[in-house]
Amino acid sequence: MTVLTETLDRLEYWLWQNHPGVAELLKPGLTSEEIDNQVQDLPVQLTQEIKELYQWTNGCDLFFTPFYDETLCAMPLENAIQYSYHQPYVASECELIVEKLEVPTFVMFPDFDDWIHFAICDGNESSPILVVTDDGYSRLAYSSITSMALTTLECYEQEIIHVNYDWGRLFIPNESLLKEFNFIRKRNNTAFKSDSIRERYKIDLE
Secondary structure (H helix, E strand, C coil): CHHHHHHHHHHHHHHHHHHHHHCCCHHHHHHHHHHEEEEEEEECCCEEEEEEHHHEEEECCCCEECCCEECCCCCHHHHHHHHHHHCCHHHHHHHHHHHHHCEEEEEEEEEECEEEEECCCCCCCCCCCCCCCCCCCEEEECCCHHHHHHHHHHHHHHHCEECCCCCEECCCCHHHHHHHHHHHHHHHHHHHCHHHHHHHHHHHEE
16 A cells, blocks of 8 residues: 555545544545546556545545645546646646646645646646646646645644535634744655756746
């Protein structure tokens, strides 16, 4: 079992114990064969991390740790494929990122308040997560999906992130907890080779 799969299983267990309303939003995962059939004609090769995530759940809402005040909701694989390659608005955003980074990308998370998150798919085992904000500035949100899952689990356990069911989002309630979140995120990013990612893609880490 990989670190990512183990972390996701721990996270799901914690959610059922503490936030069953969030756990209920997890869709059943796909088999390896189902994933391969859906992505066989894509111009990118999905990383092992992306495949593991979709084997665990084929989409979830109100789930991953927010990057500042943004909740990352993983789209079902079929929707992510459509979003990445068959919608003109997103395609134009993708082209900007690909042009700058010169690496293939895959949109796993829907945009929110004009923020768009991409998974980098460059043939490596892991997928860094890049965020592009409404001002057109790009930065690295997570050095890998594993780092994102570990950060999410730790922030849930420490009650750094809170759930607002009425608004359908996660949030960090105050500046002090935001600093704690960023400390945890940076620590986990560093553990998963954030320095090499900085050099490889020439993007900022916050």
